Amino acid sequence: MATTRITGSAKQTVVDFLEKAGEACAAFQDKTLVNLPCRVLQLDEIWSFVGCKEKSKKTAKGKHAGDIWTWTAIDAETKLIPSWRVGDRSARTAMDFCNDLADRMNENGEVQITTDGHTAYRMAVGNAFDLGRTHYAQLIKIYGKDENGMDIVTGIKREPVFGKPDLELCSTSYVERSNLTLRMGNRRFTRLTNGFSKKVANHCHHLAIHHMNYNFCRKHSTIKTTPAVAAGMADHRWTLEEVVEMIDRHHADIMNARFEAAFDAKFTPERTAPKTYAPVAPKLPWYLQGFPNSDEKGGTSEKP
Template identity: 50%
Template sequence: MNKLNTKDRAKILSVLCEGMGINAASRVTGASKNTILKLLADAGEACAIYQDENHHNLKLKRIECDEICSFVGMKQKNVPEEMKGLFGIGDVYTWTAIDADTKLVPCWHVGTRDAGSANCFINDLASRLSNRVQLTSDGHKAYLNAVEDAFGANVDFAQLIKLYGNGGNAKDDTRYSPAECTGIEKRRIEGNPDFYYVSTSYVERQNLTMRMRRFTRLTNTFSKKLENHMHALSLYFMFYNYCKIHKSLRITPAMAAGLTDHVWELTDIVNLITEPEPKKRGPYKKKAD
């Protein structure tokens, strides 16, 4: 069976990390769509395992959290009645956290926008930190119990609530962008947060950076399968944390957080992929005449 060499794999991963869709990546690299999807799955799984194992005992100070919506398979309004409520079809939310100083994304979670996903995400975040942090989220009520359960009183938690011009309703089905923001309210929830640093600007900018083709609503490049959606996110966050030099820091977020001492190349990500062991063949037995 023909196998791509490390250089060709790195070239494919580079266009995927830049947000290119599978069909476009196939045209640019000359690789088949099945080959690209197989590489995406292998690299995404390897990146998820590596970051899960290494993002622990993080000495971060100011964490911002947010959720970003996308859809898998079809838009929520097109989901058949018998499939409504089935996770992985229709609306899917990616919960993200970012450190305001190092710009590291310590963890993320793909789920729904409910209390269950909030608990999974915040508990995962809390398990990766080694010290007390200041935490800021938007006004989503699911954060309240999730942060209380995960951190208790060992956190300085505040919410930044945006006020909108249409009576506070930013979820208008006739538009893809929120209504005009007319003001904000900073609300202390737990501990003693410094209101000067109560902000979600960095995580919202990170969500904008993360808007790969899979997040584009008016095209056919959306994720068809939840597994591929999650693989693409794992690959993207690995590239963002370890390979991409942040413009203001002049180093990668992983270097700023002390997780590595050098800028990773895409070949380093390729090398994370574990090759399957060859199947062992039994001894040859001659058939009886």
């Protein structure tokens, strides 16, 4: 609504543009973030909800997605977020997320992965990544009660899963900090407000825009440049004007492709002569058909 008041545009116009921007940002990053040189990855998932919380779905009006989780990965060295996935907290979503992440890594490089103690990660990481080049460990948090009876973390345990992980690099601090950046910089993740997503599709579009800005436009305070530049995926820090130009090019290419497809569908090839107009060899009588000196069309190869 704030954008509507500032620009004077209709609400649906703003929503339509955000949808197109999200589609373009998602497609661009899906195409660009490949063959990555990441060596130390941290994985985690952040909670939010669409429409209403899970416990309110039975009494809420209409159909809502309820609780939803955003799975993210971050490179501890370049601070790049190479992949994210929206879904539930099941093993199936973990598999989809880890398969997409593994496909984006350099085929010849080794990688160390750290996750929390969520059991879905064990099978997902083991199935998606090459066991010979992957070192995986889990950082398991030990919970207890404080003096008020609230759950608190009383300790941690670093547990190797497979490979030879360096336990000194076994941490989830960077990915948890990036989740805080996501929650603070994205109104849809802010707690106790009415800015939450009402549709899963719009939730995903906004995530694509957020990660486009994070990876390519926003200078990270630690590395003094953007994560995309640090990872070699861009040669300069992008401006928002360049992002808008990329969005326009993306949808212009889509329109051109649709026009060419429609033109090809309506194009009628040049008419050819019907078979009845083609010259036909004289047909031999039935008693000469199949004679050794006759050809396949019924003619003879030798003159009588």
